[in-house]
Amino acid sequence: MLIKEQAPAVAPALPNSFTGLMDLYETNYMQLKLLLGSIQALPDQQLARVAERLPVRLEVRERSAHTTTLFMTYVFSSYTEAVQATRPDLLVRIYHDALQAEVIHHRCRFDERMLHNQPLALDNMLSCRWRMNRFLFKWISYLRRQGYVFQEKD
Template sequence: MFPGYATAVQLHPGAGDFAALMELYENNYLRLRRLCPDLGGIEDGQVSVVEGASDLHLAILERTPYTTLLRLTYEFGSGGRISRQPDLRIRMFHDARQAEVVGRYCRRRGEGEVRLDAAAGIPGLACRWRHNRFLFKWLGFCLAQGHRFGSSEATTVATGALDSLS
């Protein structure tokens, strides 16, 4: 199972369970710190390269005394075009030791138009739960593959290269 969880029920709390969402934020923070043990040492961004896995791209978008906003993505290229999937912006709250996916929109299944979660009739808590649960699973996958930033396998990205990431 997942470390820190005794049963599968704990991974699927009822919609609207604020306490479970806060616990998920804490677990995402811990996983991000395992992925980036020396986050303060990463100036602009890095690419983690693991044999047999897609390169994982990290960009530091903003730093404040208590938070870091970062972008985590894979890049796929074809015909000179770059596609980023998944493409998440994550705010880390260092004082609270929490990490939250930010800047995402929710939509109803089958709708082509993306709307804010409240306008689409999806409670904000359920939307946040869905995006942050995805982050939790994806970080576990990346860690299991051996991805790490700040290690000898990670390549530092120059500031100019990050302009295309913003």
């Protein structure tokens, strides 16, 4: 009698798990590609506008053969003013070879002094990365639904 080998059962990635975070990085990469087009062809700075919506500023902060680092934010005041009110101020690193994108820095509502005075769990870093990258996913989806478009350079 022949016995068939069964493929191991693959469980979906759980929220707030490392595996789930890696899946989220891949999803964010795909969402950014849909929003931005060719990431390597983006101009260094641009502003996307939709009627009666806040403009979204995109800056390419760093380019290399394997990564691109983007800064994304809403602009709450005129783009030409010296001081601008911006949020959420996300710094996103895109890994071209791994086809992933992750939030590497963000401006929070509280400062570092508050964080240092709080007892932190060991998995706090994973939870923070999960929350910020989930926010990026939702924000990109929202921007796409609202019709924001970033143009490639000519």
